[in-house]
Amino acid sequence: MEDIVMICCQMISKVGEAKSLFVEAMRKARKKEYNNVNELMKKGEQRMLEGQRIHAQMLQKSASKDDNLEINLLLIHSEDQMSSVETISVIAEEYIALCKEIL
Numbered sequence: 001m002e003d004i005v006m007i008c009c010q011m012i013s014k015v016g017e018a019k020s021l022f023v024e025a026m027r028k029a030r031k032k033e034y035n036n037v038n039e040l041m042k043k044g045e046q047r048m049l050e051g052q053r054i055h056a057q058m059l060q061k062s063a064s065k066d067d068n069l070e071i072n073l074l075l076i077h078s079e080d081q082m083s084s085v086e087t088i089s090v091i092a093e094e095y096i097a098l099c100k101e102i103l
Contacts, residue, residue, distance in 0.1 A: 008078040014051035015085040018044045022092040029099040
């Protein structure tokens with residue numbers, strides 16, 4: 001059980017960083033400050049991928065016959081956060097492109 005708590009916390013941490021980077025990129029785009037928007041988006045993508053790798057490891061571990069993954073609220077929360085940041089990443093890309101077109 002403690003192992004799954006640690007894994008979930010790592011996932012939440014990585015995707016939380018990604019979300020913050022994506023939001024910061026959108027805020028800069030809104031202010032027409034495009035100088036490091038791409039860098040922020042790339043860093044966000046890296047953090048999101050790190051979270052996805054942690055998730056994939058957890059899925060592999062749960063698929064093994066030796067490990068029964070206990071579903072708990074923290075696991076559900078971590079997967080919800082990961083799913084949300086994947087959506088935010090797509091929205092951020094589109095928002096930044098739109099800002100560049102109309103601002």
